[in-house]
Amino acid sequence: xxxxxxxxxxxxxxxxxxxxxxxxxxxxxxxxxxxxxxxxxxxxxxxxxxxxxxxxxxxxxxxxxxxxxxxxxxxxxxxxxxxxxxxxxxxxxxxxxxxxxxxxxxxxxxxxxxxxxxxxxxxxxxxxxxxxxxxxxxxxxxxxxxxxxxxxxxxxxxx
Numbered sequence: 001x002x003x004x005x006x007x008x009x010x011x012x013x014x015x016x017x018x019x020x021x022x023x024x025x026x027x028x029x030x031x032x033x034x035x036x037x038x039x040x041x042x043x044x045x046x047x048x049x050x051x052x053x054x055x056x057x058x059x060x061x062x063x064x065x066x067x068x069x070x071x072x073x074x075x076x077x078x079x080x081x082x083x084x085x086x087x088x089x090x091x092x093x094x095x096x097x098x099x100x101x102x103x104x105x106x107x108x109x110x111x112x113x114x115x116x117x118x119x120x121x122x123x124x125x126x127x128x129x130x131x132x133x134x135x136x137x138x139x140x141x142x143x144x145x146x147x148x149x150x151x152x153x154x155x156x157x158x159x
Contacts, residue, residue, distance in 0.1 A: 003040060003141030004156060011159040012108050014140050019101040021148040023061050030146025031076075033057015034104045036113060039134040052079050056104050056115035056122060059086065061146050062095050071095065074117040075124035089123030103153075106140070 006012060014034055023030065035055040060072040072095035073086045096102050105116040115122040142151050 001035065001037075001040075001139075001141050001143040003035075003037075003139045005040070005137050005139055006158060008136055008138055010108070010138075011110065012140065013105065013155070013157045015103070015105040015153070015155045016142060016151045017101055017103050017153040018057065018096075018142075019150045019152070020096050020098050021150055022098050023147050030061030031055070031057065031059045032144040032147050032149050033142075034106050035141060035143045036106060036108070037139045039137075040139040053077060054106070054113050054115070054124070055143070056106060056117055056124075057102070057143075058096055060095070075115045075122035077124065087123040 014036075016034060018032065020032070033056050035053050035057075037051055037053040039051050041051075054075075054077040056075045058072045058074060059076045062070040062072040064070045071091055071093050073090050074092050074095075075090040076086045102118055103116075107114045107116070115124055140156065142154070
């Protein structure tokens, strides 16, 4: 993840265009896009990791790869150590494939996060404090897992 640390109180708009260069199928563990996290660990192992995040892009590269029912999610979050939350309204069968591009945006106003995928507001809309171990900051940025991607037109506006 390429990220910028912001104050927990900052409002912002993070936008980028992402081109999916290639996909490595890794047990559906792949994903990519824009993310806001409540803490960040660099070169640190933490057995009791309890970080929260919200993301727009793709989760699943895709799920059910190689079957007739391939799909992905364009927005997702994690609010507890038990796993991901996805809204059925954000499940997509026409997920991004290698060679394609998508525009992504996260808008934060107070504690509300709005996510946009190709200009369309996702079903996922959070009122989330993201106050993890690091209570003073949030971490916003670009992430990839299980794919190779190129980001362009990156813009972070902080109010």
